[in-house]
Each structure stands twice: as structure tokens, then as C-alpha cells.
Amino acid sequence: MASGRGSWASVLVAANLNAVRETMDVLFEISRILNTCLDMETLSICVRLYEQGINPKALSSGIKELRKVTEALKALKM
Amino acid sequence: MATPDQKSPNVLLQNLCCRILGRSEADVAQQFQFAVRVIGSNFAPTVERDEFLVAEKIKKELIRQRREADAALFSELHRKLHSQGVLKNKWSILYLLLNLSEDPRRQANKVSNYATLFAQALPRDAHSTPYYYARPQTLPLNYQDRGTQAVQSSGSLGSSGISSISMCALGGPAPPPQPLLPGQSHQTLGVGDCLRQQLGSRLAWTLTANQPSSQTPPSKGTPNAVSRSMTRSRREGETGGAVEITEAALVRDILYVFQGIDGKNIKMSNAENCYKVEGKANLSKSLRDTAVRLAELGWLHNKIRKYTDQRSLDRSFGLVGQSFCAALHQELKEYYRLLSVLHSQLQLEDDQGVNLGLESSLTLRRLLVWTYDPKIRLKTLAALVDHCQGRKGGELASAVHAYTRTGDPYMRSLVQHILSLVSHPVLSFLYRWIYDGELEDTYHEFFVASDPTVKTDRLWHDKYTLRKSMIPSFMTMDQSRKVLLIGKSINFLHQVCHDQTPTTKMIAVTKSAEPPQDAADLFTDLENAFQGKIDAAYFETSKYLLDVLNKKYSLLDHMQAMRRYLLLGQGDFIRHLMDLLKPELVRPATTLYQHNLTGILETAVRATNAQFDSPEILRRLDVRLLEVSPGDTGWDVFSLDYHVDGPIATVFTRECMSHYLRVFNFLWRAKRMEYILTDIRKGHMCNAKLLRNMPELSGVLHQCHILASEMVHFIHQMQYYITFEVLECSWDELWNRVQQAQDLDHIIAAHEAFLDTITSRCLLDSGSRVLLNQLRAVFDQIIELQNAQDAIYRAALEELQRRLQFEEKKKQHEIEGQWGVTAAEEEEENRRIREFQESIPKMCSQLQILTHFYQGIVQQFLVLLTTSSDESLRFLSFRLDFNEHYKAREPRLRVSLGTRGRRSAHM
Numbered sequence: 002m003a004s005g006r007g008s009w010a011s012v013l014v015a016a017n018l019n020a021v022r023e024t025m026d027v028l029f030e031i032s033r034i035l036n037t038c039l040d041m042e043t044l045s046i047c048v049r050l051y052e053q054g055i056n057p058k059a060l061s062s063g064i065k066e067l068r069k070v071t072e073a074l075k076a077l078k079m
Numbered sequence: 080m081a082t083p084d085q086k087s088p089n090v091l092l093q094n095l096c097c098r099i100l101g102r103s104e105a106d107v108a109q110q111f112q113f114a115v116r117v118i119g120s121n122f123a124p125t126v127e128r129d130e131f132l133v134a135e136k137i138k139k140e141l142i143r144q145r146r147e148a149d150a151a152l153f154s155e156l157h158r159k160l161h162s163q164g165v166l167k168n169k170w171s172i173l174y175l176l177l178n179l180s181e182d183p184r185r186q187a188n189k190v191s192n193y194a195t196l197f198a199q200a201l202p203r204d205a206h207s208t209p210y211y212y213a214r215p216q217t218l219p220l221n222y223q224d225r226g227t228q229a230v231q232s233s234g235s236l237g238s239s240g241i242s243s244i245s246m247c248a249l250g251g252p253a254p255p256p257q258p259l260l261p262g263q264s265h266q267t268l269g270v271g272d273c274l275r276q277q278l279g280s281r282l283a284w285t286l287t288a289n290q291p292s293s294q295t296p297p298s299k300g301t302p303n304a305v306s307r308s309m310t311r312s313r314r315e316g317e318t319g320g321a322v323e324i325t326e327a328a329l330v331r332d333i334l335y336v337f338q339g340i341d342g343k344n345i346k347m348s349n350a351e352n353c354y355k356v357e358g359k360a361n362l363s364k365s366l367r368d369t370a371v372r373l374a375e376l377g378w379l380h381n382k383i384r385k386y387t388d389q390r391s392l393d394r395s396f397g398l399v400g401q402s403f404c405a406a407l408h409q410e411l412k413e414y415y416r417l418l419s420v421l422h423s424q425l426q427l428e429d430d431q432g433v434n435l436g437l438e439s440s441l442t443l444r445r446l447l448v449w450t451y452d453p454k455i456r457l458k459t460l461a462a463l464v465d466h467c468q469g470r471k472g473g474e475l476a477s478a479v480h481a482y483t484r485t486g487d488p489y490m491r492s493l494v495q496h497i498l499s500l501v502s503h504p505v506l507s508f509l510y511r512w513i514y515d516g517e518l519e520d521t522y523h524e525f526f527v528a529s530d531p532t533v534k535t536d537r538l539w540h541d542k543y544t545l546r547k548s549m550i551p552s553f554m555t556m557d558q559s560r561k562v563l564l565i566g567k568s569i570n571f572l573h574q575v576c577h578d579q580t581p582t583t584k585m586i587a588v589t590k591s592a593e594p595p596q597d598a599a600d601l602f603t604d605l606e607n608a609f610q611g612k613i614d615a616a617y618f619e620t621s622k623y624l625l626d627v628l629n630k631k632y633s634l635l636d637h638m639q640a641m642r643r644y645l646l647l648g649q650g651d652f653i654r655h656l657m658d659l660l661k662p663e664l665v666r667p668a669t670t671l672y673q674h675n676l677t678g679i680l681e682t683a684v685r686a687t688n689a690q691f692d693s694p695e696i697l698r699r700l701d702v703r704l705l706e707v708s709p710g711d712t713g714w715d716v717f718s719l720d721y722h723v724d725g726p727i728a729t730v731f732t733r734e735c736m737s738h739y740l741r742v743f744n745f746l747w748r749a750k751r752m753e754y755i756l757t758d759i760r761k762g763h764m765c766n767a768k769l770l771r772n773m774p775e776l777s778g779v780l781h782q783c784h785i786l787a788s789e790m791v792h793f794i795h796q797m798q799y800y801i802t803f804e805v806l807e808c809s810w811d812e813l814w815n816r817v818q819q820a821q822d823l824d825h826i827i828a829a830h831e832a833f834l835d836t837i838t839s840r841c842l843l844d845s846g847s848r849v850l851l852n853q854l855r856a857v858f859d860q861i862i863e864l865q866n867a868q869d870a871i872y873r874a875a876l877e878e879l880q881r882r883l884q885f886e887e888k889k890k891q892h893e894i895e896g897q898w899g900v901t902a903a904e905e906e907e908e909n910r911r912i913r914e915f916q917e918s919i920p921k922m923c924s925q926l927q928i929l930t931h932f933y934q935g936i937v938q939q940f941l942v943l944l945t946t947s948s949d950e951s952l953r954f955l956s957f958r959l960d961f962n963e964h965y966k967a968r969e970p971r972l973r974v975s976l977g978t979r980g981r982r983s984a985h986m
Contacts, residue, residue, distance in 0.1 A: 020163055027160045028172060034149050034156075035137065035180035046095045048172055053088055057171035059118040061178045066117060067099045070110055074100075 092118070130161075130170040136430070137177050329362075329370050330441050334425065336377035337418050337450075339384060345374055347381075354378060369443045376450055379457040380414065383407055386464045397522030398504035400471045403479070406500040410460055410493075414453055421446070459490050463497070472524025473549030476502050480552050505551060513562055513616045516569030526550040527563050535574050539729045539823065543567045558610065561617045564822055568624045571823070575726050576627050621822035628823070632726050633695065635817065638830075640696040641731070645721055645739045646806060646837075647746045649689055656683040657754055664713030668704075671713050676702040680719075699723070703740075714751060719743060730827055738834045745841050746801065752858050753798060755865050756791050763787065766872055769879060775916050776875050782926045783868055786933065790861050793937060796958050797854075804951045805840040809833050840949065850947065853940040860933040867929060871922050878915045882908075938969040945972070 025045060032039045039047075043064075050060060096111045134157050141150040160169060332342025336354055341347055348355045354374030356367050387404045390396050396404075424441055459482075467478045479501050482494045508525040511517050518529050526549040533542040543563060550559050572578045628634045643649040659679045663671065680702050684690055689697070703720035718740055723731045731739075763784060770776050816829035838844050842851040885908050889900050900908070937959070944956035959965075966972040 024160065024163050027156050027163075028176075031153060031156050031160075031173075032176050032179075034141070034153055035176050037176050037179035037181070039176075039179060040098070043095060043098045046091050046098070047175060050088060050091050050095070051168045051171045051175075053091075055088060055118065057168070057174050060171075061175045063114045063117045064095070064099065064175070064179065067096060067110060067114060070113075071100050 089115070130173060133170055133173045133177060137173065137180075140177070140180065326366060326443060327441075329366060329443060330446065331425065333370060333373045333377075333443070333446060334418065334421055336374050337380065337421075338415075339377055339381040345370060347378075352378075366443065369447060373443065373446055373450065376454055376457060379454070379461045380411070382461045383411060383457065383464055386468075387411070395522055397471045397524045399473070399475050399501055399524050402504055403467065403475060403497070403501045406497045407460060407464070410456065410497075414457065417449075417453055421449070455489065456493060459493055463494065472522065473505060473526050473546075473551045476505055477550075477552035502551065502553075509562060512566040513569075513613065513620075516566050516573060518566070524549060526554075526559055527566060536728060538575055539567065539571055539827075540732070543570070558613055561613055564824060565613075565617050565620050568620045568823065571726070571729075572624055572627060575729065576624075576631065578627055578631075580623075618821070624823055625820065625826075628726055633693075634727060634730060634826075636693070636696065637699075637721075637723070637727055637731070638813075638817070640692065640699075641721055641739060642810060643689075643692075644700055644719055645743045646810075647743070647750060648806075649687070652683060652687040652689040653750065655687050656680065657750065659683055660713075660717070661754075664717055666713055668707045668711040668713055668716045671704060671716070673702060673704055676704075676717070714748075717747070729823070730830055735830065735834060738838055741843055742834075742837055742841055745843060748858060749794070749798060749801060752794050752861050755861060756787065756794055759787050759865055759868055760791070762868060762872060766876065770875055773875065773879060775919055779871060779919055779922045779926060782923065782930070783864075783871065786864060786926065786930050787868070789930075789937075790864065790933070793857065793959060794861070796955065799958075800951070800955050801841060804955075805837055809836045809840075840951065847947070850940070850943050850952075853936060853943060856936045857933070857940060860929065860936060864929055864933075867922075867925055871926075874915075874918065874922070878911075881911065934965070934968070938965050938972070941965055942969070942971050 025041070025048070028044060028048070029041055032044060047060065047064070051057060092114060093111050096114055100110060134153075137153060138150050141147070141153060157173075328344065332345045335342045336345050344357045345354050346357065347353075354371065354377055356362060356370055362370075387407050390400060390404050393400075421441065428441070463479060463482055466482065467475055470478050476498070479494065479498045483491055483498060485491050485494070505525065508518075508520060511519070512525070512527060518525065518527060520527075520529075523546070526546045528544050528546045530542050530544070543566065545559060545563055550556070554562075572580070644652075647653050656679070659682060660676070663676065663679065680700070684697060684700070699722040701720045701722060703718045705716045705718055707716055720740070721736070723736065763780075767780070770780060810833070813829055813833040816832075817826050820826045820829065839847070842854065885904075888904075892898060892900070941956050941960055944952050944959070947953060960972070
């Protein structure tokens with residue numbers, strides 16, 4: 002029983018995972034089109050943060066800032 | 080379920096930082112703190128934004144980058160995303176992606192500006208920078224709330240002492256000096272360096288910036304706030320002291336002012352009727368001036384808008400006015416389109432933040448240049464609006480037309496375009512009128528006015544008039560008169576002549592299908608095309624009208640009939656009529672009956688050539704008895720009459736008919752004199768033989784004859800004058816004119832001229848009243864003579880009769896054997912003869928008085944004739960006095976006639 006449930010659960014989980022993976026693929030594709038230079042990992046973190054209810058504008062600004070910092074540091078190091 | 084999902088936000092954030100920075104966890108402490116701060120400070124509740132909006136924006140962006148294939152791909156992906164219900168906040172991620180997207184075409188301007196950004200924002204100490212805390216709005220990260228950089232800078236305390244570049248210097252060719260990392264900068268840089276850097280940066284700024292910025296306060300070392308959005312400062316954000324207005328704020332204001340809405344800083348000052356920048360703003364003079372110059376556009380826009388709004392409420396404005404407002408609306412729409420382009424430009428910069436470079440941002444100077452042409456247009460329109468205040472209809476069209484007379488081709492083409500729209504209703508009125516005769520002009524805009532109270536009998540004369548104020552200035556007076564005539568003729572045909580022929584049969588004309596083209600014709604080819612149309616319509620309509628009048632209503636025939644009957648043209652008929660009427664008319668006027676006279680009239684008609692006239696004409700001939708005054712005989716009240724109705728009455732109006740009757744009266748009287756004298760002459764002939772046996776009468780009779788001859792001569796000359804010089808000549812002229820007439824107005828005018836001439840020449844007008852009285856006096860004398868002669872003849876004949884009777888009796892007695900004549904009888908006879916012979920001198924003297932009287936009157940008449948202004952009357956005096964018989968007697972007549980053959984009136 003439990004295993005049945007478990008198998009069901011796992012199936013569900015699997016299905017869910019699939020859906021999640023598809024969504025992430027789609028999003029990655031979009032971000033590629035838009036030249037956002039986000040990689041998959043960052044994107045997934047962002048998605049998770051959004052799902053937890055962060056202010057979207059704040060996060061996007063934050064990411065921009067961080068990128069700038071990166072650039073600056075890179076420039077300094079050059 | 081999965082472990083990542085359970086991570087707290089902080090952890091996630093740290094991971095994020097690691098990934099982006101590419102460092103290990105330990106190194107990102109500062110940045111992490113910073114990020115936390117960033118995010119924490121802006122924890123505003125999420126606005127419910129539309130996912131589709133963002134998707135649309137993305138698509139637009141892609142298309143703008145000319146990547147349509149990618150746009151299609153994105154749509155596909157978005158659909159897929161949408162179909163999956165995994166994500167709750169799709170909008171947010173899309174928003175993020177949009178914001179992070181970069182245009183591959185654009186160079187990344189990753190100048191060390193970011194470093195300064197970074198430098199400034201990052202405190203040495205995580206909790207140090209007081210200003211940072213105090214004014215979270217200064218964070219340039221908040222897109223909605225981009226604090227005014229100037230505001231920030233003016234208030235910022237510049238703790239780090241690092242000069243920063245002003246906002247405008249993004250991507251400048253001369254990169255500002257590299258700011259250092261915070262830790263190092265603060266310690267190593269001294270004030271001098273700081274200043275130098277600042278100076279350098281300002282220099283850099285002035286080199287790169289091509290627009291004045293209002294944000295460089297010349298304060299010492301106040302770093303301008305970092306920015307991504309330089310010119311995108313918002314109107315708000317005035318926290319503290321003197322308000323510094325940035326150019327960006329001004330630009331926004333100006334864009335509102337362009338539409339006539341008060342901006343934050345630039346408001347309409349009603350007292351001076353202009354836009355003014357708020358006084359307490361700290362604004363450089365050049366900016367202020369530019370702003371005010373741009374605000375003029377708003378003022379012009381307001382003026383035009385006010386006009387159109389007012390007029391749209393005015394219900395009696397009319398079609399021309401409405402088309403004018405429509406034209407203005409069109410122009411305003413173009414203007415609004417420009418404004419929306421500017422707005423969208425502004426919006427674009429708003430949304431895209433830092434990615435835009437300096438070149439495409441909106442500045443006041445740019446606005447000046449871009450709005451130069453629209454300003455000219457608006458100026459022209461505003462001038463038009465001013466000029467057209469309070470006008471409507473054709474007047475409005477004239478006002479607009481006045482403005483096409485300008486040398487500036489741009490303005491001229493604009494005004495011509497408006498004029499063609501405005502004149503379209505006028506032209507459509509015009510065409511309706513000249514082709515259908517219909518006038519539907521509720522607002523009284525057309526220059527033909529119709530008076531609805533006039534009935535059909537006065538239709539031609541009174542119903543339609545020209546409204547002179549509404550004649551547009553591009554139509555001449557001649558054209559407008561013709562237009563009036565054409566429409567009048569059509570209406571006349573329809574209503575009075577009951578001729579319902581549609582106009583297209585009358586006028587072989589093709590209605591133009593494109594009124595705007597006509598308008599163009601009107602203005603460019605004024606002489607030919609438009610004029611040609613009017614002329615053709617005029618010619619055809621008038622010709623048709625005259626045809627109808629002549630054929631169906633025999634206008635010319637009636638005119639000739641008037642001549643024959645009322646102006647005594649048909650001599651035999653008149654003579655016969657007079658013969659028949661003579662016994663009737665001698666009776667007092669009160670005993671006359673109209674039907675008797677009418678019967679006599681008909682007899683006369685049947686007996687003479689008048690019977691060959693058409694029955695239509697004879698039907699209208701009638702007898703009319705004038706007003707009876709006491710003591711009148713029939714002669715004084717008799718008159719002929721001619722009935723007119725329908726279209727004929729338009730030409731022979733009531734006034735004309737009364738004129739005719741007056742002339743008839745005069746002519747009839749003159750004719751009667753002639754008739755009387757003929758009778759006298761007849762009497763002479765008849766009785767001369769009889770009275771030859773009475774030699775004592777010969778003196779009297781001789782006097783009679785002489786007087787009669789004088790009178791005959793006089794009357795003959797008068798008749799000649801009347802018949803030939805007055806009637807025939809005028810009639811000839813009238814007939815010629817009528818034959819050549821092109822329209823009914825010509826005929827009416829010629830006819831009235833004819834009547835005027837005869838009236839004045841027959842001494843019937845007011846100027847010749849004295850002459851007329853004299854003439855009447857002459858006529859009276861003639862009648863006196865007739866009476867006197869009748870009396871003489873009666874007496875003479877009676878005497879003759881008696882004598883013959885006496886002789887008869889004598890003979891009778893002798894035959895009977897008695898004394899032929901007894902003494903008593905002879906005594907009586909002699910007594911009677913003696914009585915008779917004594918009465919002869921009385922008769923003589925009577926005749927002499929009559930002669931004297933008559934001659935006096937004639938002399939007076941002659942004097943008056945020679946002083947009259949009419950030439951033919953003067954020549955009449957010559958004829959009347961051909962042997963200077965009167966001249967010998969009248970000293971006044973002997974005075975020379977002067978150079979112009981005319982004596983002065985005062986002698």
C-alpha cells in the first residue's frame with residue numbers, strides 16, 4: 002500500500018519534476034533569446050526566490066547591481 | 080520536496096551572489112550584505128501586473144531589434160509556459176528576464192561608472208553611510224521612484240569623498256578617472272585629489288554632454304549621485320531646501336504643456352496669458368528661456384482648442400463652421416500624434432533605464448528643433464482662428480481665403496487645404512442651387528437668401544435675394560448674381576410655370592463627382608473651369624426659361640397685344656370702337672353699365688381686324704370703368720383693360736399695368752380730341768353748302784373754320800409726336816432688346832425702361848405736370864369750340880329752317896291764291912331775321928374770345944416746351960410754331976434759344 006502510494010507519489014513527483022524541468026527549459030530558452038546571460042542555476046535560484054514572494058523589482062535590481070560589481074571587479078583586475 | 084525548495088531566501092540569495100560573482104561564499108560577504116540591503120529596502124507589495132503586458136513588451140523589444148524570428152519563437156515559448164501551471168508568478172520572472180535582456184547591438188557601456196556606483200553604495204562599514212539609510216529613495220535601483228539626481232546630489236553629503244561623474248557622462252568618450260574601490264579610495268585620496276577628480280569629471284561631463292544639465296551645483300565636492308537614469312529624474316523628490324529642477328523634469332513638464340495641461344513647474348498664468356516657469360525654481364536662464372519658448376506651443380494649442388470646443392457647443396454654427404472645426408481637429412490630431420511620439424520616446428527611456436545612450440534622450444533643445452515646424456503650423460492656425468472669430472458661413476470662407484494670400488508656400492498650402500475643406504459646404508450649396516434650385520440652408524450661410532413669406536406671384540421679384548455678407552471673396556459679384564438668377568429661374572419654372580422638367584434635361588451637364596476637386600478648381604483655375612460651369616448653367620437655364628415663356632405662355636405675343644390695344648396700336652379697331660361708344664359715353668358716368676360697354680367692345684372686335692387675333696388675347700381684353708367723380712361723363716371713366724396672370728404677371732406686374740392704363744388714358748383723350756375735330760370738320764363740310772344762302776353767317780363761320788384749323792394743326796402735331804416719336808421709337812427699342820434678351824431679368828428691365836420712357840415722354844410723370852395741365856387746357860378749349868360750333872350751327876340751321884319754312888308758306892299761299900305774305904307775317908319774319916342777325920355778333924364775339932383764349936394757352940404751352948429738358952419736346956415746339964405765328968405775338972418766344980437750343984426756365 003505504502004509502496005503503491007509511494008509509487009503514486011513518486012510518479013506524481015516525477016511528473017511534477019518533469020513539468021518543472023520543462024518550465025525551466027522554456028524559461029532558459031526565453032532568457033537565451035533575450036540575451037540575459039543568465040545561466041540555468043541562477044535562473045532557477047531566481048525562480049525559487051520569486052516563488053517565495055520576493056519583490057520582483059528588487060530582485061532584478063539586485064541582480065543588476067551584482068553584475069555591475071562583477072564587471073567592476075573584473076575591470077579592476079584587468 | 081526537493082531540498083532546494085526549502086532553502087530560505089537568504090541562503091538562496093547567497094547562492095545567487097556566489098554564482099553571479101563567480102566567487103566562493105566567503106568572498107561575497109560584502110556584496111551579499113549589499114544585496115540584502117537592496118532587496119530589503121524595497122520590500123513593497125507586488126503590484127498586480129499583467130503578464131501579457133510584459134510579454135508584449137518583450138516582443139516589442141525583439142521586434143525593435145529587428146529579430147522577428149526570435150519574436151515568433153518567444154511567442155511560442157510563452158504559450159508553452161502559459162500552458163504549464165507550474166509557476167505561480169510568471170510575471171515576475173518574465174519581468175526579470177526583460178530587465179536583464181541586453182540588446183546585442185548595443186555596446187555595453189560598462190564604464191567604471193559602475194564602480195563609482197559600487198563605490199558609493201558600498202560603505203566601508205556595513206552600517207555606516209548615514210545618508211544611505213536616511214534616504215532610501217536615493218537608490219537609483221528603484222525604477223518607479225527614480226529620485227532626482229540633483230536632489231540627491233544637493234542633499235547628499237558625500238561621505239566617501241569620491242568624486243563621481245555626473246549622470247550625463249555615461250559612455251562619454253573621455254572616461255572619468257577610475258574611482259577606486261572603497262576601502263582604498265577613502266584613505267588614499269586626499270581632498271586635492273578629490274577636487275581634481277571632480278574637476279576632471281566635470282570637464283569630462285562638459286565634453287560629453289551636449290545638453291545643459293541643471294544638476295551641477297557648484298558645491299564643493301558634492302558627488303553627484305550615481306545614476307543609471309540620468310535625465311530620467313522625476314518631478315518629485317524635492318526633499319529639502321531650494322528646489323532644483325532638472326532638465327528632465329522640464330521636458331516632462333513641457334510635454335504636458337504642449338497639450339495645454341499645467342506642468343509641475345510650468346504653469347499657465349492667466350493674468351499675463353502665458354506660460355511661466357514657477358518663480359522659486361532654481362533654473363538657469365537659458366533653460367528658463369527655452370522652456371518658455373517651448374511653452375508657446377502649448378499656448379497656441381490652447382487657443383485653437385478653445386475655439387473648437389466653443390464652436391462645437393454652438394448649435395447655430397453652420398456647416399461651414401463645422402467643417403472649419405473639423406479641419407482644425409485634423410491638424411490637432413497630427414499635432415497630438417507628434418506629442419505621442421515624444422511621449423513614447425520618453426516612456427521608452429523610462430522603461431529601458433540605463434541602456435539608452437545620450438544620443439536619443441529628450442532634451443529641451445531637441446524639442447525645440449522637432450517642434451519648429453509644428454509651431455509654424457500652429458501659429459498659422461491660431462492666426463486663422465483669431466481672424467475667424469465670430470464669423471460663419473460664406474464670411475468664414477472669405478476670412479480663410481484672405482489668408483491664402485501669403486508668400487510663404489508652406490503656410491499657403493496649409494491654408495489652402497483648410498480652405499478647400501471649408502468651402503466644400505459652400506460649393507455643395509452652390510451646386511444644389513444651380514442644378515436643382517433647392518436651397519436647404521438652415522444656418523443662413525449661403526449667399527442666396529430665400530424669403531418664405533413671399534407667394535408665388537412675387538416669386539421672381541421678391542423671393543430670392545443676395546446676402547451680400549456671405550458672398551465668399553473668391554466669387555465675384557457678377558458670378559453670384561448669375562448664380563442667383565439660375566436658381567431663381569429653376570424655381571420659377573417649377574412653381575410658376577408648372578414645368579417640372581428635371582434640370583438634367585434642361586442643362587446637359589454632368590455633375591462633378593468630386594467636390595474637393597472642384598474646390599481645387601475653384602482656387603487654381605478660377606477663371607475657366609468654375610466660371611465655365613456657372614456660365615453654362617446660366618445660359619442653358621435662361622434659354623429654357625425663355626423658351627417656355629414664349630412658347631407655352633406667349634409672352635411676346637402678349638406684349639404685342641398690349642401695344643395694339645392698350646397703346647392704341649390697332650387703329651381701325653380703336654376708331655370703330657370710338658364710333659360705337661360715342662353715343663354711350665356722352666351720357667353721365669353714373670348711367671353706364673359695364674356689360675353694355677363690353678358688348679360694344681365685342682362688336683368692335685368682330686367688325687375689325689382685331690378678330691384675327693388669337694382668342695387667348697381677345698379673352699383678356701376687357702372694359703374697365705374708373706372711379707366716378709361727380710360731373711363725369713362717360714368719356715372720363717372709360718378704359719380698356721388687359722388681364723394678366725401666371726408667369727406673364729411677372730413681367731406685367733401690377734405697377735406696369737397701372738402705367739399702361741395711365742398711358743391709355745392719355746392716348747385715348749388725345750384720340751378723342753382728334754375725333755372731335757374731325758367731327759367739327761365734317762360739320763363744316765356738311766353745313767357750308769347749306770349756309771351759303773345766309774351771307775351774314777359767313778363771317779362767323781369763317782372764324783370758326785380758322786380756329787378749327789388751328790386746333791387741327793395742333794392736334795395733328797401732338798399726335799404725330801406721340802405716335803412716332805414716343806411710341807414707335809420706344810417700342811422698337813423694346814422689341815430689339817427683348818429679342819436679344821438672354822434671361823428674364825433682361826426682359827423685365829427692358830420692359831420697365833420702355834414704360835418709363837413713354838410715361839415721361841407723354842408728359843405723365845411728375846416733372847411734366849405743368850405741361851400736362853396746359854395740354855389739358857388746350858383739350859378743354861377744343862371741347863369748348865365744339866360746343867360753341869354746335870350751338871352756332873344749331874341756331875343757324877334753325878334759322879335756315881325757319882326761313883325755308885317761310886318761303887314754303889309763301890309759296891303755298893300764292894298757290895292758294897292768297898297774298899303770299901301778309902304784312903304781319905312779313906313783319907314777323909323780318910323781326911326774326913333781325914333778331915338772328917343781332918345774335919350773330921354775339922356769336923362772333925364768343926368765337927373771338929375762344930380764339931384768344933386758345934391762342935394764349937397754346938403760347939403758354941409753347942413757352943413751356945421750349946424750356947423743357949427733353950429734346951423731342953423742344954422740337955415739337957418748332958413744329959407747332961412752324962410759321963412763327965405765335966412767336967410774333969409772344970415776346971417771350973422771341974428770345975434766342977441759346978447754344979443748346981434751349982431757353983432757361985426763368986425768363
